[in-house]
Amino acid sequence: MRRFTPIVFTIALASAVVTTAAAGVLRGELSFAGPRARGRHFDDAVVWIAQVPDAVERKLVKGGFRLPWKKAPPVHVPTLIETGHHYEPRVSVLPVGAPIEVRNRDNVYHGTFSVSPGRAFDLGKRAPGSVDTLRFAKPGLVVMRCDIHPDMSGWVVVMPNHAYARVDESGQWQLPSLPSGEYELRAWHPDRGETRVTVRVPARGDTLIRLHW
8 A cells, every 4th residue: 555644633522422431533534635636536535543452352353442332333245246347435444354255247248356465366257146245364465356347346345343434425434432542543545545644542532533635
């Protein structure tokens, strides 16, 4: 992932109710500047914490820091659709080791592959209706291509843990609640690259972060 430094980075604290006395919440806003901002989608971006303690990751896998009587959310397997000679969604996000389905819904063959270091694969020529499942053992960026249709491109961002969030269409995002402390926050967009900043999660309340490329 390429590294870019955001033009503006601000943090503000706001009071909020959290699900545990030792957990705070990181939420934020994403914005772009310049001519490249036209026609670009905020919801192609992803924000995550580079590293969390093992005990925190175990809680996040079980559904996060929540009230004990609340059930964990159901496991969702993301799907990457080959349709109209493109990948939908353009960007997929999943934790390391988690499955993702690749479905050919076009009426032509596709040959999805990647040469991304440490996460390379080749599904070969796949007929319409084919379904394959991929898993990636290492975190990082997977650039998806089709060896039959060279204009097709997509990205799978493999997260090192479950402390991540997709940015919505308005540029808003919120991470799962985390224990108080200092963390490295990373953000990535296919047209903007990656940026990294150090943030502090409070014991109570929200930390509002504004990232501006």
